[in-house]
Amino acid sequence: MDSYGLVENKLNKFKIPFQVVEHPPALTTEEADSFIEGIEGVRTKSMFLTNKKKTTYYLVIMDDQKRLDMERIKEITGEKRIKMASEDSLMEKMNLPAGVVSVFGLLNNKEKDIQVYFDQEITKESRMSFHPNVNTKTIFLNTNDIFKFLKSINFKYSIIDI
Structure with missing residues (x-):
């Protein structure tokens, strides 16, 4: 099954409604x-980070318009x-691959060893958008359904102020 098909199947399995927009490949958030x-x-933009020792x-x-404060992330983590x-x-x-990172990539993290953080600012919005493991589509979901999705795939998340 292709990367997008996996996302679509899981959302349907969990009865999570979504809207998909197909478009040419988007290599930057501005383009998307x-x-x-x-x-x-x-x-949204999703950044995959690691500590020095990986x-x-x-x-x-x-x-996606906000700049990540790495000092704040170090403080939080x-x-x-x-x-x-x-x-x-x-x-x-x-x-x-780079350029399509989102919560949906967690479907492929068998070890469940990625810590997930949402900036509190976006959790106040009613809907969020992400690339669904491909850069030729953008998917929109209700914010509460993103959290339902994460819980359904056994991922915890934290809401932080960055």
């Missing part, structure tokens, strides 16, 4: 935003050093 103008929902991994989800994870780590942990 241009394909979904006028559709309600916060545009022993702990983090998925940080926030508004208790890490001395934190950085963007490599493409190799992304492939190993989520079976995804």
Whole structure:
């Protein structure tokens, strides 16, 4: 089954409604935003981070217009050093190439060893958008359904102020 098919099947299995917009490949958040103008929902970006020793991994989800404060993330996680994870780590942990990272990549994380963080600012929005493991589609879901999805696949998450 293809990467998107896995996402669609899981959402249907958990009876989570969603809206999909197909578009040309989007390599940046700006490009993706241009394909979904006028559709309600916060545009998210998901960053896959790791500590220096690559022993702990983090998925940080926030508004795509916001800049990530790495010092704040270090404070929240208790890490001395934190950085963007490599493409190799992304492939190993989520079976995804760079540019399509989202909560849906957690479907491929068999070890369930990625810590998930949402910026509290976006949790106040009614809907969120993500790439569903491909960069040729954008999927919109109700915010509460994102949390339902994570619970359904046995992932805990934290809501943080970044």
